[in-house]
Amino acid sequence: MGSGNYGATGGAGGRRRLLVVEAGRLDAVLAAAFPDLSRARVQRLIANEHVLVDGAPARKSTQVERGTDITLELPETRHEVRPSGLSLTVLYEDDELLAIDKPAGLLVHEAPAEREATSVVDWFVERYPDCAATFEIERPGIVHRLDKHTSGVLLLAKRPPAQAALSAAFQAREVTKEYLALCDGVPQRARAVVDADLGRSHADRRRMAVTGSGRSAQTEYEVLADERDRSLVLVRPRTGRTHQIRVHLAAIGAPVSGDDRYGKGPGPRHLLHAWRITVPHPAGGALTVAAPLPEDMQAAIAEAGFAERAAAFAGAAAAYTKEAP
Secondary structure (H helix, E strand, C coil): CCCCCCEEECCCCEEEEEECCCCEEHHHHHHHHCCCCCHHHHHHHHHCCCEEECCEECCCCCEECCCCEEEEEECCCCCCCCCCCCCCEEEEECCCEEEEEECCCCECCCECCECCCCEHHHHHHHHCHHHHCCCCCCCCCECCCCCCCCEEEEEEECCHHHHHHHHHHHHCCCCEEEEEEEEECCCCCCEEEEECCEEECCCCCCCEEECCCCECCEEEEEEEEEECCEEEEEEEECCCCCCHHHHHHHHCCCCECCCCCCCCCCCCCCCEEEEEEEEECCCCCEEEEECCCCHHHHHHHHHCCCHHHHHHHHCCCCEEEEECC
């Protein structure tokens, strides 16, 4: 998912400027503000003095405050074309962007622990080589993220200006994201907002946790159906922290089914689906794209006793609406 609220300017490549509005460690702030850059690359840029803090080089661990002026220079990056073997469903496409239906089990981009795994970036570079060549970044087209085992709508920018505009919309929280989750447990309140800061778990750095010193995170949810200690929940995250939905639902006693990190597990994957997204279109107006429920979620929701609900969302397949400016 997307990152916090940052005053970022500049295109997808070349020179970028960031006015910090949420204090933190330099490398973490930059990686959150620019989702197309990995934290590892941000750290390399800092080490090679391509990042200036108030006009001077800094260390990756430098603590930046609200109002700090950061300038980042991006050297040219060449994109390796790796045969992906992927055939992904394109839900919407125009000259500026496209929306795909990401299947569960597919990485959005290369991860440190899975460097050889095929990703959405590989598919984009292979299928849209001319578009990818216009980006001077290691993750061409990437605007936001979904966890590997989360399915559903994922946006990709086809040009650097579109990437910059969409990233700015995510950072300004002008994007509405809706997820469907099948949960083990039923929240006490049928509709509410979970407002609980998130940070790295001290016991396991691979996990996120509700902490008193983490970053602000809010998740709105609505219970659509419940039966026999299972529930079908519609989720609208207001912020975009790592694993936010999964951690927040677990914190209120309704972890996502199949989640082996925050829930009861084990399962082939956690049953969380990015169902619909509404964004300001870079050319003006608003774009809404919906992805159908995948077969495994349809079956699991029906088995839990919510067959009518599953059919309703399955029928909302591959739809989009675009409002004129």
